[in-house]
Amino acid sequence: MKRTILVATALGLALFAAGCAKKEVKNPIVTARHENYEQVKQAFRAIGDELKKESPSFEVIDTNAEKLDALAKDLPSWFPEGSGPETGAKTEALPVIWEKWPDFEEAAGKLQTAVGGLVAASSAEDLGLTGEAAKNVGGACKSCHDTFRKEDD
Amino acid sequence: MTRTGGPEGPQPAGSAPAKVRVWDPWVRLTHWSLVLLVPALWLTAEKGFLSVHRTLGEVVVGLLLFRIYWGFAGSETARFASFVKGPGAVVAYLKGLGSKTAGHAVGHNAAGGWSILLMLLAIGVQVSLGLVAQDKDGLTVSPLTHLVPYAASEAAREWHERVFFAIVAVVSLHVAAIVYYAFAKRENLVRPMIWGWKLVSGPVAPPAAAPAWRALLGAVLAAGLTWWVALGAPGVPAP
Numbered sequence: 375m376k377r378t379i380l381v382a383t384a385l386g387l388a389l390f391a392a393g394c395a396k397k398e399v400k401n402p403i404v405t406a407r408h409e410n411y412e413q414v415k416q417a418f419r420a421i422g423d424e425l426k427k428e429s430p431s432f433e434v435i436d437t438n439a440e441k442l443d444a445l446a447k448d449l450p451s452w453f454p455e456g457s458g459p460e461t462g463a464k465t466e467a468l469p470v471i472w473e474k475w476p477d478f479e480e481a482a483g484k485l486q487t488a489v490g491g492l493v494a495a496s497s498a499e500d501l502g503l504t505g506e507a508a509k510n511v512g513g514a515c516k517s518c519h520d521t522f523r524k525e526d527d
Numbered sequence: 528m529t530r531t532g533g534p535e536g537p538q539p540a541g542s543a544p545a546k547v548r549v550w551d552p553w554v555r556l557t558h559w560s561l562v563l564l565v566p567a568l569w570l571t572a573e574k575g576f577l578s579v580h581r582t583l584g585e586v587v588v589g590l591l592l593f594r595i596y597w598g599f600a601g602s603e604t605a606r607f608a609s610f611v612k613g614p615g616a617v618v619a620y621l622k623g624l625g626s627k628t629a630g631h632a633v634g635h636n637a638a639g640g641w642s643i644l645l646m647l648l649a650i651g652v653q654v655s656l657g658l659v660a661q662d663k664d665g666l667t668v669s670p671l672t673h674l675v676p677y678a679a680s681e682a683a684r685e686w687h688e689r690v691f692f693a694i695v696a697v698v699s700l701h702v703a704a705i706v707y708y709a710f711a712k713r714e715n716l717v718r719p720m721i722w723g724w725k726l727v728s729g730p731v732a733p734p735a736a737a738p739a740w741r742a743l744l745g746a747v748l749a750a751g752l753t754w755w756v757a758l759g760a761p762g763v764p765a766p
């Protein structure tokens with residue numbers, strides 16, 4: 375009985391340690407990718423916040439739309455071959471990204487087009503169009519995630 | 528509720544059990560709505576139906592606001608003052624738990640009252656966090672997200688995830704107590720929460736019921752406030 379408990383405890387600890395160790399794996403490409411996404415998210419949120427104000431500042435929207443534009447153009451380069459789950463790092467990038475690279479690039483292209491629309495609408499200082507364009511951008515993010523990103527976190 | 532039923536559990540000989548109205552319709556309605564909504568909120572969040580999640584969450588905000596109002600202005604058994612008891616009463620109650628006879632309390636017992644308060648508190652914290660959170664992609668935002676900084680919305684999402692377990696914990700305790708009453712004490716607590724009345728032997732003063740107009744007033748106030756929150760609290764300037 376005592377031995378069983380001892381063995382079970384040791385096994386549990388070993389598994390726990392292994393679990394912790396697994397989380398520790400860092401991959402510079404994956405980390406950089408996540409940092410880039412953090413910027414995408416901040417720019418997108420800044421635009422959303424501005425649009426909710428009574429008199430949104432097109433200057434703020436413009437600045438962030440330009441940031442988003444640069445990031446969207448870079449996006450495919452955040453996914454070099456071999457930076458998927460095989461790195462062992464915590465990532466939701468699915469292998470299908472590299473199996474169907476042209477489709478992935480197309481999805482990134484759709485985002486670039488949508489962000490281009492946002493930049494145009496905000497330069498034209500058209501509030502209605504800017505709101506529409508922001509929604510389109512959100513849709514482009516989501517549709518790529520639906521195919522190329524693992525569900526659940 | 529005109530319904531007759533058999534006696535609940537053993538009755539002392541001689542005293543005819545009397546039907547006493549313990550829960551008013553408003554308490555029952557809020558209670559069973561929350562019972563349905565909390566699992567629905569979990570499900571919609573897990574499955575990623577965030578806009579449904581948001582709408583259902585706003586309904587919870589309204590129910591909670593009503594329940595708080597009702598805790599001060601409602602029927603006797605709904606009022607916090609009637610069911611939140613001091614530590615002495617809770618200890619005395621817990622000591623009597625082992626007895627196999629049903630307590631037939633009218634309203635919450637001393638420990639039950641605290642579990643109600645804890646559940647309302649946990650759900651209140653949960654909706655407050657949800658209202659300022661943003662999803663992990665920053666694509667779905669809540670009604671009040673624009674009023675708090677980016678980092679606060681991120682923290683709110685993380686805490687929203689954790690507080691859900693606190694809700695599960697207090698609800699489990701609540702359900703465990705009801706199961707204990709059903710099997711060990713042979714008292715069905717669920718039926719009164721459905722139909723509003725229970726059979727009580729011995730003389731009891733029926734608890735006072737609040738008039739319907741007061742419930743309607745509360746419903747209008749809660750709905751109005753919730754509507755304003757759901758619109759993003761117009762009039763409150765963003766920082």
Ligand code: HEM
Nearest residue numbers: 568569572581584585654657658660661662663669688691
């Ligand atoms: C009693 C009420 C509520 C319950 C029980 C509840 C429950 C949950 C649960 C279980 C999750 C999933 C956490 C996870 O594992 O990722 C979640 C996520 C979320 N909830 Fe709620 N929620 C409630 C109210 C609200 C309200 C009122 C709002 C805003 C209107 C809201 C907005 C959100 C958001 C934005 C997320 C994050 C989704 C994500 O990115 O994964 N919730 N909620």
